[in-house]
Amino acid sequence: MRIRQAVYLTEQGTQRRSNQDGVLSLNKVPLYAVADGAGGSEAARLALTTLKEHSAHLGPCIAAVASNPSTTTRLAVRHFFQGAFTRANAALQEGNAGRLSRLSSTLVAATVVGPFAFLAHVGDSRAYLLRDGALRCLTADHTLAALQLSRGDISAADYLESPFRSTLSRSLGMGPTVDVDVAEIRLEPGDVLLLCTNGLHRFTDEAHIRDAITHDDLAGSTERLLEEVRQAGAPDNTTVLLVATDPEVREDLTAGQIERALREVALFRDLSDPDWMQVAPYLEQLDAAPGEEIIAADGPAEAFYVVANGAVEVLQGAERRELGPSGHFGTLALANATRQLDTVRALEPTRLFALSRVRFEELVRDQPALGTRIALIALESLGDRLGVLTTRLAKVIEAVHGEHRY
CATH class of the missing domain: 2.60.120.10 (Jelly Rolls)
Structure with missing residues (x-):
């Protein structure tokens, strides 16, 4: 599966003094990520810089999957992300030494090799897949409200009104260790991956997100996504990153x-x-x-x-x-x-x-x-x-x- 294009856009929002989001787009590796920092603009920067520094270890993993997509090579990509996120967590922990305002950050990252996309995330920054006009969320938020919903403590309706939808239960810098969700999904030609911070999905529903994305116009799609947020008042930092695959001829078995x-x-x-x-x-x-x-x-x-x-x-x-x-x-x-x-x-x-x-x-x-x-x-x-x-x-x-x- 060949990546056709990757485009990103970020905005500060109307109620923030600075943009504490961050974005990483490395087409050569390939490796893509967005982060939503707290405690200072350096939080997201530390997380993404650490991920970038660790990206040299991803190349051999990708080459191995491309040559032989076995469970051994694919799980090696999982181990790469676990190691990279662990290092990013340690970097934020070190940055917190002597600080009154603690640094923390969400992070969602993706790489693509052959028919596979590998995703890793901590926090409530999300990954979505747009395929054949249908939008699908690929990640589960690490928030108190999402945890309550998964345990059956609150209903879906209660979740939408919960004051804890943005209260993180897991993030980089929160503690000495971090649990990372790493996932694999098989891609099809023409698929579009969306990585975004919560400034998008908190204020825009999935129908509007879906309708804003066009495979052949990623730059326009990022602008339309942020326009949806502006229509909602754009209160928060918002970052979106779109990755589109080539619309090649599909296999008989999709x-x-x-x-x-x-x-x-x-x-x-x-x-x-x-x-x-x-x-x-x-x-x-x-x-x-x-x-x-x-x-x-x-x-x-x-x-x-x-x-x-x-x-x-x-x-x-x-x-x-x-x-x-x-x-x-x-x-x-x-x-x-x-x-x-x-x-x-x-x-x-x-x-x-x-x-x-x-x-x-x-x-x-x-x-x-x-x-x-x-x-x-x-x-x-x-x-x-x-x-x-x-x-x-x-x-x-x-x-x-x-x-x-x-």
């Missing part, structure tokens, strides 16, 4: 189709968009030719598989079943090192995605809350399967006993 097939599976169905995108880099893509054996009975059970497109046959003894898109198998492999009960073969050219037990354990370590939620869903699925097997066994026993009665 990024949207892949995501829909995977998210139909119970393991991922109830995840929010940001949570799903944090799981994505742990999934390995596999392509199987017709007749190719994907797993063999009595072989090691090492991964959970989902069919994205194509079809497979699952053989267990005399039983045979077919699975198409969103069909899945191998849940037991996530729970324990065991042996395969089934043989699975591709019936036609088939693309699958696998979550190996090793990657699943890594996900649980890296993101305990998210990993635990998925683990509980997997256990529930295994419980359902055990119930089915118990029913089958009961029928077999009943049939055997019935034969002995005659």
Whole structure:
């Protein structure tokens, strides 16, 4: 996926004495970011300068993904962002030494390689995706109101009126450590990424944001976005950065189709968009030719598989079943090192995605809350399967006993 253009624009706003936002646009890397500082204009500058200084480590990660987009290379990008944000947090902590007014900053950053965009963020600066006229928020705000909403403490209506919508629960400089949300999304030709500070989304709804963006006129789009804020009184600093991909010919299997097939599976169905995108880099893509054996009975059970497109046959003894898109198998492999009960073969050219037990354990370590939620869903699925097997066994026993009665 080639980046067609990246354009940004920032304004002070009518009620601020200075612009404490910052922006970073490195087309060569590529690396893009916006930050919303507090405590002084140097907060955002420190965060972005540290990210820029650390960007030399991103180049090898991007080259590795371009050469071989495995879970190993894609998770290396995740580790890059974690390291860069950790250093930025340390820089702000050092800057706070001896200060009465503490420095802190939000930060949202993105890079693009091949069909993937990788996003990292802390705070309430956001990333959006515009695709085929539909706008989608890719990040979850780290605010007290968003935390209350996610826990069910307040309703969606209460959230819109909450005085805590801008009270950060997480930011750079807030403490000695920082948790960073890192996500992966597959792009399609013609997609537009928007990075922005809260000066945009606090005062402009998503319908107006969507309508202001035109793929072929990014400069005009940034101006229209800020005009929307001006119409609302422009009380805050506002920064927007747009990144557009080339409108190349699309593949037969689009990024949207892949995501829909995977998210139909119970393991991922109830995840929010940001949570799903944090799981994505742990999934390995596999392509199987017709007749190719994907797993063999009595072989090691090492991964959970989902069919994205194509079809497979699952053989267990005399039983045979077919699975198409969103069909899945191998849940037991996530729970324990065991042996395969089934043989699975591709019936036609088939693309699958696998979550190996090793990657699943890594996900649980890296993101305990998210990993635990998925683990509980997997256990529930295994419980359902055990119930089915118990029913089958009961029928077999009943049939055997019935034969002995005659």
